[in-house]
Amino acid sequence: MDKTLKKLIRQFKTTDPFIISVGLGINIRYADLGDQTRGIYYRKLRRRFIVIHENLDEYWQRFVCAHELGHDRLHPGVSRFWLDEQSFYNVGKFERQANRFAVRLLTADDPIKADETVEELFKRQGVPIELQQFYY
Structure with missing residues (x-):
């Protein structure tokens, strides 16, 4: 996973997942996914989508x-739904791998400081606090 992250960051010169996704040819869409789903990754007719x-x-x-x-980088060919809160405890x-990938990507350009907590890092980076367990 770390090699994949380093390669993406070096290739696109950013940790912004939107810029990286578009650069990889992944279509990004927005839709009302209901109360339980925050995002979807899927492939259709050789096209890749993040909703x-x-x-x-x-x-x-x-x-x-x-x-x-x-999911696109770590699990090619597998379409997965990312479910809401209850899935945090039964993922x-x-x-878990996709969560860890996301946390590492979003915190890669500004690592934790010596006198800083993970919660402070996440607040500074704009990463949801609920996901701090995936930092380690």
């Missing part, structure tokens, strides 16, 4: 884009 719930704030949209980008291997 983000349109009612999320900008921080969650950024995280969901990074998470779904993680499968793919979901």
Whole structure:
């Protein structure tokens, strides 16, 4: 995973998941996905799509884009739904990997400082606090 992240950041000179996704040819769409789903990654006719719930704030949209980008990079050929809160406690291997990928991508350009907590880092970086368990 770290090699993949370093390669993407070096190639696109950013940690912005929207810029990276578009650069990789992934179509980003927004839609009302209901109460339980924040994002979807899928492939159709050789095209790749990330669909983000349109009612999320900008921080969650950024995280969901990074998470779904993680599915694209780590789990090629597998379309997965990323479910809401209850899935945080019962996520499968793919979901944990995509969460870890997203957290590492979004914090890669500004690592934690010596006198800083993970929560402070996440606030500074605009990463949802609920996902700090995936930082390590």
